[in-house]
Amino acid sequence: MDKNILSEYADMKEEIKDLRRRIAEDQKKIRKLERTVVADSVTCGKKGKKPIRTVKIKGFPREEIKRRTALLKKRQAKLEMLETELIEKQLQVEEYIQTIDKSELRIMFRLYYIDSLTWYQVALKMNQMFPKRRIKYTEDNCKQRHKRYLEKVA
Secondary structure (H helix, E strand, O other): OOOHHHHHHHHHHHHHHHHHHHHHHHHHHHHHHHHOOEEEEEEEEEEOOEEEEEEEEEEOOHHHHHHHHHHHHHHHHHHHHHHHHHHHHHHHHHHHHHOOOOHHHHHHHHHHHHOOOOHHHHHHHHHHHOOOOOOOOOHHHHHHHHHHHHHHHO
16 A cells, blocks of 8 residues: 555545535536526517517526436446445545554644645644643654655655
8 A cells, every 4th residue: 555545545535526516606506506497588470571569488497407416426436436435535544644654643633634734733632632742842843854755755
């Protein structure tokens, strides 16, 4: 197992966030279309060049709603598939993290990759976990340890 699984996992999480955003937008557009009334006026027959009368027709944009609903269903199916893959990748990431020798690094990696914390938040959490540590954790300190470990493994 290699370190590329970490970046793949992070990328997949972002892809799922983007897909969820798109699904929410589609749902919002469908709701808006369902409230939209489309109106048009048509002529009923002609007497010479003049229409006999005009009639106003109202309706809903059914075809547009149908297309958007079909697109929404496809995106939801893709989301389910990606979420299943993400769970598998998360297991692989957890297995990779378990191969790290130092427990301190394992905790950092778990906080950053699995819990999706920023490096600043990782440093705060590490300081809470290890309050008696002589040198406090900082954002740069955590980033640098992460970077050095990945370089060492490569």
